[in-house]
Amino acid sequence: MNVTGAVLPGAAGVAFVVFAVRLAREPRRLGNAVWLGVALLLIALWLLRAALHLEWLTPVLVGLLAVVAVLVALVLPAALIVNGVRMWRREGRSAGNLLSLGLGAGLVTLEALAFAPLGRWGSALVAIAVVLGGYFGFLFLSLLVYSVVYSRIGRRGGFDAIIVLGCGLDGERVPPLLAGRLERAIRLHDREPEPPLLVVSGGRGPGETVSEAEAMHAYLRDRGIPDDHIRREDRARTTEENLRFSADLLPAGARRVVAVTSSYHVFRAAVECRRLGLPFHATGAPTARYFLPSALLREFAALILHYRRTTIAACVVIVGAGVLLAIFA
Template sequence: MLAYAPAVLFFVLCGIGVLRDRRRFSNAVLLGIAVSFLSLALLAELRHAPTLVAGSAALAIVLLPALGTVALVWFLLANGVTMIRKEGVRPANLLSLLAGLGIVAVLGLLVLAVATGSHRLGILAVTSVLVVGYVSFLFVCFVGYAFLYGRHRPRRDVDFVVVLGSGLIGGERVPPLLASRLHRGREVYEEQAARGNPPVLITSGGQGPDEKLPESHAMADYLLERGFPAEHVAREDRSRTTEENLLFSKAIMEGAKPDYRCVVVTNNFHAFRAALTARRTGVNGHVFGSPTAAYYWPSATIREFAAVFLSHKLVNFGICGFLALCGILASL
């Protein structure tokens, strides 16, 4: 049973973190460590298993990662092509394609190092694997915890529903991505209104340089044209970033009710990072995600992870540097 002690410890630490505030990236890392220790403990139990069971498990341990890597590379490359075809060639649309090519490059480097027996290539390959392994671990933690966070639905009454803007088509029309957020925000509003306590829905978004009007005004007009009650709509029309969305909306909410509670609505791929930002800016509420087109989700999720990774760049780059040094020393 001692083999399970580290897993239990980190599950408990993760649980404490969630009870304190579920909007913490440290919760994701603690959960990832707990699952890793649990997996190691279960693998250790194989030595007590019958030979056939142990052999089958060992074969699965070897084959599944290999097949999973091939499937992942294929998926990322295919999704990258789809993104380019549907959304055009822009840096943000190339992320899944670049991730797939990056995995291919690391695997190719490993094969080349083994085939040639080159010491320098061996150092580079080991270093690359360690750094990529660390980043991949954080990415899995991010995706796994973001999925769990997204299962959380608002159950208590709130005073405000804040819908974050995301840009307009032609500088004035609400695109499908933003419409999805507005429909989700309206859903939250109607669920609470049915209980007799309708909240105020705040549309949040300023006017970009290529837009004819503030996003919040186009969002509010979209709702009003579809029968949403005007007296329950407020506009925050100064923000240009997610952080400003939340800060300026927070000022509106605190001005109306200092002890407010709210729900922030964005797309599901953006929900966890928005929750981290909401915590940092002191917004009293959780984030609720709306559906996103399946083809759009992988690149968008990679972009969100990259933003979170870079927001802790001192720690992450420090660890990557340390792992690179370990890889060099191990290859000497």
Template sequence: MIFGIAAVVPALFFVIGMVRDRRRISNAVWLGVTLVLLLLWLVFRAAEAEGWAAVAVGYAFVAVAVGLGLVLPLALLANGVVMLKREGLKPANLLSLLAGLAIFGVGFAFAFATARTGPLVDAVIGALLVVAAYVAFLFVSLLLYSVVYGSVGRRSGFDAIVVLGAGLIGDRVPPLLASRLDRALGLYRREVDAGRAPLVVVSGGQGADEAVPEAVAMAEYLERRGVPGEAVVLEDRATTTEQNLAYSAVLLAERGRTGRTVAVTNNFHVFRAAVVARRLRLRTQIIGARTARYFLPSAFLREFVALLAQNPVAHALSCGLLVLLYLVPTLA
């Protein structure tokens, strides 16, 4: 019962955070804490019960353990191989492969710790498992909240639509960027059908391997599909998400477009882009476009790493505190 009551507190903070600003990272943490407490409440309720309820919970935990310890890492390893074949040998494309190996490593560490090789070794392995649990909790919380954030919010009534760049192949728009442009095109047509005339800002500079600035290719893509040239604004300097949003906001302000703005990116990138917009004090809403399924695991992992990198000191202190709380009674 106590876990069920305790879950009310983080749930209340989650609701308040959603009302105040959906772009807060703390919302994801409160959601995760709420779900953990509710899970503990269900477990203890089932443990107190008899018959089919206790058996069902037991089988559920076995299924979860097998899924997390075997099926998930194997799926990540397989996805890593697919990523390397389709996207090439780049550090970002190794993430799902490395994540699968890391999960297997945690499993072996846990099995090694149960062999009781000595208090010092057990303490070290236990500390590593605490850090792994912290990282896993954050990842699941942010993943779930990304889905929540991408599912709520306005879908019309925008004064401007910003499309974030995603790289070209020479001068050609690849599928990842095309999905963003197609989503923006759908939003634009919906606004026009409602009697509004939003501006579309295409944002992206020119990379070393690109024949033209991303904004140029993006504008041509939209104009070939019926968006009039006077409705498209080119922002051709940005090379990061922060620059995409900041430079586009300046261009819109210069044109007197200070109303509701939406930025379009891919679904895996939605929440991090929202966090960046909040840091820049922009009221921009972020909407996601669909992404090829094989690309999602590595993409979500990359976004997770990027979010962690925004507050490295806070996460290091949190891990240190948890490890300390674990080690003090263990080595006492």
């Protein structure tokens, strides 16, 4: 292998080693997802470069790339718009529920502008938007892959306490999303030789007749969990407050603590635990498929806001480079 051919696998190896070291030291870091994404991207480019040297494989690769292009350009925006309409009808018109609809419409608009005669600066703005979209798309896919990795490496048992994060009620009724979290917590609780403490966390939101903690407490009692195994935290309105207020209710010496949430929310909850200096990890309950696109986009947006300085800096670099190229090209 010549020097040029060794660059990609070498760089991929370095990126993967950095990822592995960071993962071993602290798995609850967003940077781990980026390093894993970089390693996988470099490996993919290396394999693609190697495959292009095989003449019989070139037509297959061209066909696969064409299929991917069609999926990204046509199928993805359509699927996002359909999902957005479904969320609108089933879950209401909140900003979070309309994320997939907005993203799908944005992609369609960007694709239409790419073929419009916009002149030098118009075309430059479209090109900058495409690069920004690629940047955020890379981050989203990296986070998605790493979230799966994180969910597979967490502690499986031996818990001192289990915290169940609230996610809203239907009046005083526990809705399916929250019931999934409670059922996950019950399974973890019941399989321990010494059942851990259960902390149910959530205040009373708009339109709710009782606090989330009270409704969850009643649900657990109905499922056979003894009262002395449950503590209620009924002030929290956010994930940060769920974790911080629940930590105050834990017995002294409780270090093996897991926060139970929905699958799409696991990694952000873990990042929040790290930010608050809490030695907790997170685990997830299954989520309805139609709910996932908007939920994942919402979690991604929240994580990006956590690291807004880095995000702003990256956007400034991309926009600045695009403007300079437009001026001097």
